[in-house]
Amino acid sequence: MTDAFISLRGITKAFGAFKAVDDVNLDIARGEFFSLLGPSGCGKTTLLRMIAGFETPTEGDVVIDGVSMSAVPPHRRPTNMVFQSYAIFPHLDVAQNVAYGLRRDKLDKAEVAGRVGEALAMVKLSGYESRRSNELSGGQRQRVALARALIKRPKVLLLDEPLGALDRKLREEMQLELRTLQRSVGITFVFVTHDQEEALTMSDRVAVMSQGKPIQVASPRDLYERPNSVEVADFIGKMNFLPCRRLNGSGEAGEVEADGLGRVPVVNGAECPDVATLVVAVRPEKLSLHADEPAGALKIRCRMQNTAYLGDRSHYVVSVDGLERALAVSAQNADPEAARQLAGGASLWLSWAPDALIALPAER
């Protein structure tokens, strides 16, 4: 990224001997919806809090819009935050909460009221001006927190797992709304979440964090289709892993010798580092099951072990000779009769496309 708007340069945060964030270098573009994704304790929230200024990096510098933030206290930074707990002031009503940050701007009353009305309309809370936080539902509180942060027109909006406390349906609704809102205001969003689906749905780019470091920074599509490590592949979605050995380290799209599958092409064999032990990774939905032998070269016989019917799709577990672990296969139930036939069949065929298998260094 050449036009880095937020630039994290060698950020480290140590608590005693423990490094919560370990030498992070990240560039975030202007107007980007950027997510920090990882399990709890991976340092994503600490990183966000360092951008906001609530934590001071042990080493490194945060640069926002070309200005180093190292000497800027949190209340003077061009960032605003939506807190995980929303942090709605209980002694103030909704309008006062939303207007809270405007006091410094010395606006007259009418202008404040106008901006508050605008902000509340943006989050669809018009008419709630005089409610108190204990009279609001979780989703409404979240909207108040959002309006309160956006009314300041920050350069960067930081969101710390803002959807975590909402129920599933509301969460999905808010995901779309947040995305739409971000597009319309054009503010750079940095979003922290441990929910991979949430990160994939909303973000332009995602940094998958583990043990204080981003292990892959990519678009949602690339993260899913081309994970760069077993860790990312395992964290994002479901993945089958098969042990395999390298055949040609030469350069072209490689071939590997995988347990149970034999010699198979892998898409990124050349990119794979030259290490002895690799694994082949394949998504359950990229494998297809057939009752009769399909055409094409990439296929193998398998036996049905287990089926789970989920309505729109089914999950199958199949075993292949020479393969220690069973494979997970997922298929849409477009043709219920075919699905029933598959579930009942003992001896089946498994096939896949040439670009379905990914080789990754086996590091875990």
Next chain:
Amino acid sequence: MTSATSATLAVDAPRASAWRRLLMRSEALRGYLLLSPTLLVMLGIMVIPMIGMVVLSFWTQLAGNTFDNAFTLKNYADAFTRDMYRILFVRSLGISLLTTFFTVLLAYPVAYYVAFHVKRHKMVWIILMTLPFWTSYLLRVFAWKIILGYNGAINSGLLSLGMISEPLTVLLYNPSAVVITLTHAWAAFAILPIYVSLEKIDRSLLEAATDLGDGPVARFFRVVLPLSLPGIIAASVLIFIPTVGDYVTPSLVGGTEGYMISNAIQFQFARGNNWPLGAALALSSMVIVTVIVMTYVVVVRRLTARIG
């Protein structure tokens, strides 16, 4: 096991548990049962003597320990019209308002420090706050007599430093000595409720205020102070009520200038030998304090509802 026995059981069971069911259904009844020992004690040592006081305040003292029990309002007329009592009421209220003000003012930073800056061993700090209560109230008052006295710590200190040529007499036996002593004596009563209300404040609210552009000072006045108001109210009420009627401190360090209404009440029940007047003074003082406290609480609540 005949069917007749089981039928009897079926009928008896609900009857036996009628009390239990009543108990389960009535939240209030259970509450009163729990309170009953306390209620009985309160009735015996508070309510009954109080009724006695009210009755007594409408009687007239005769020679010896006999009373004329004809109804009269003279005691109240005396209490509210005689200059001496008016001065004593005003002075008592003034001293205790000042005490309340200074105690809260001095207690707040301590409570703030423990709530926000002490990370470990908070319990130790809280126990330390109650340290003054480990000695008797009387001893604490005497201690101030030693500090403020003619040959006391302050005077001898200033003398040996050569800052004064003879001991100051303005330190002891006046209202300010009463205020100083009471402020120290009641400090823990202010620190604890304020500490509790500060401790309850969600730390993310402070971060939110900072995030929205407030520096430390603005944040204190816009978030911390309003949210700790319940603690301040509790502390003020807790100090104001008992200090208005304090008797020991003014009699030991107050001198004649620091004489308060409770000293006058005590006088009427002892050497003055006018129990009905004493009762009328005591009840008047109680009513005045009640009215002031209620007004205070209502006004503060109104004010905070409007803070923006």
